[in-house]
Amino acid sequence: MTDFQTAARAATVAMRDVFPATPLLRNAHLSDRFDADIWLKREDLSPVRSYKLRGAFNAMRKRPEVPLYVCASAGNHAQGVAFMCRHFGVNGVIFMPVTTPQQKIQKTRMFGGDAVEIRLTGDYFDDTLRAAQTYCAETKGYFLSPFDDEDVIEGQASVAVEIEEQLGRLPDHIIIPVGGGGLSAGAISYFGNGTQYSFVEPLGGACLRAALKAGRPVKLDKVNTFADGAAVGQIGARTFARLRDVGLANALTIPEDRLCTTMLDMLNVEGIVLEPAGALAVDALKDLGQSIRGRTVVCVTSGGNFDFERLPEVKERAQRFSGVKKYFILRLPQRPGALKDFLGLLGPEDDIARFEYLKKSARNFGSVLIGIETTDAANFATFFAKLDTNGFTYQDITDDEVLAQFLI
Incomplete structure (x- = not known):
């Protein structure tokens, strides 16, 4: 051994x-x-x-003389450190990004109780990490890494x-x-x-x-x-x-x-x-x-x-990956009955999940953002074939990260 x-x-x-x-x-x-x-x-x-409390436990049990632990985390490491600070009766200062969800902040506070102080600093984790390390150097606390520490590795x-x-x-x-x-x-x-x-x-x-x-x-x-x-x-x-x-x-x-x-x-x-x-x-x-x-x-x-x-x-990400939900931009003719013609092309298992005009001032055509859910990814091949046959112009933006970020 x-x-x-x-x-x-x-x-x-x-x-x-x-x-x-x-x-x-x-x-x-x-x-x-x-x-x-x-x-x-x-x-x-x-x-x-x-599993994060394992490494925190092992590092803290080996350093009973440390009065103050400092860490930077937006999630599980923060909660593990908070739990163990309370257990060992030592103080901890936990730096978290300002953008951290309230649920994670509240759970960290719940596990640490009076033993920990939470400081929200920086929009991005790198900013939070720098602030934590600077504070640690100033206070002579012990910076507890979430992973790059021999005692943490041993605990995990x-x-x-x-x-x-x-x-x-x-x-x-x-x-x-x-x-x-x-x-x-x-x-x-x-x-x-x-x-x-x-x-x-x-x-x-x-x-x-x-x-x-x-x-x-x-x-x-x-x-x-x-x-x-x-x-x-x-x-x-x-x-x-x-x-x-x-x-x-x-x-x-x-x-x-x-x-x-x-x-x-x-x-x-x-x-x-x-x-x-x-x-x-x-x-x-x-x-x-x-x-x-x-x-x-x-x-x-x-x-x-x-x-x-x-x-x-x-759910949205899973549906898009599985191919049962797609988004596309449709150029819809601005004439009576055009929308009805389009709706008539939908299959019995197709469902409109989103319908939004992007340009409402166009005289001849209007751009429409459409999201469609279906039960089988193969249904889209049939649907798009109908659009092509009936002369509709469209662009599938499901996998376009830039457009999806702004429109979806």
Whole structure:
């Protein structure tokens, strides 16, 4: 047994005085669908609905002399730090972007109570991070990184310790979401070469993949924050040192819109509420296909901090990815009966979800933004063929990011 494995097990034992192990549950629906033995490591069922409190606990238990902890986070790390500040009876100052949803601010305050102070600073996370680090230097507090800290990595490895204990052995394959790499670094350091790995990132925040290509951590030019629990602009130096040899073939990226289909599937079929980052590992099963057939696979569902006000957006993204909802701009002749002619082309399963004139002063034609939902993506081929036959001019803008941003 390595020193790291011994330390990770000791951290896991110490955690039992604070919170129980999260369940490892076999999922019959996914097992049947992928012809494999699929298990979910339910980190979404921790006291703060993510694994982040593990690293915070381990770092704090090793530093009883630290009077003040400082962190920058817009989500799960903030809640984990707040929970542990209250548990250990130490003070914490948590910097969050001004744009952080009230739900996350309130939960962080609830977990930390009087032990934490929340400071809303900066419109973007980089601004928040700089403010937190400056404050930390001025007050001589301890800056607790969400991932790039050896004790945090060791604490996150407790997920792997529990999986081995609960399964009774190492899984054949483990699928782990990646943000800054703390959980992944902990798991690979504990399991070693005893299992097959898939490390999964959102397409708009694939910092591990970028680092593997460059051979070093690199900063992404742009980050899509939809999967905020894994949307990190640069992987940690310490975490990448442990992940540099995993190979590009084991680093998967998931389009954010496809991720939404899995979130809805888990909610509607299983009654499991997952945040976008928490659904990454389950969604990756679609890409692994035959390679996991007949094998024991563990998916780490890393978090369930989902604001239900986002559900309409998740449904919208899922429908667009599945091809059952489209938006287009139609040039509609300004004559009596033109709208009726258009409506007559809709099929029995087509439903208008949006209808908005964009130009109301045109004399001969008017531009109309139309959103249509249907039950089968193939219905659109029939509908567009009817539009062409009847001489309607239109532009499909469903996948046009610029137009969609302003019009949809």
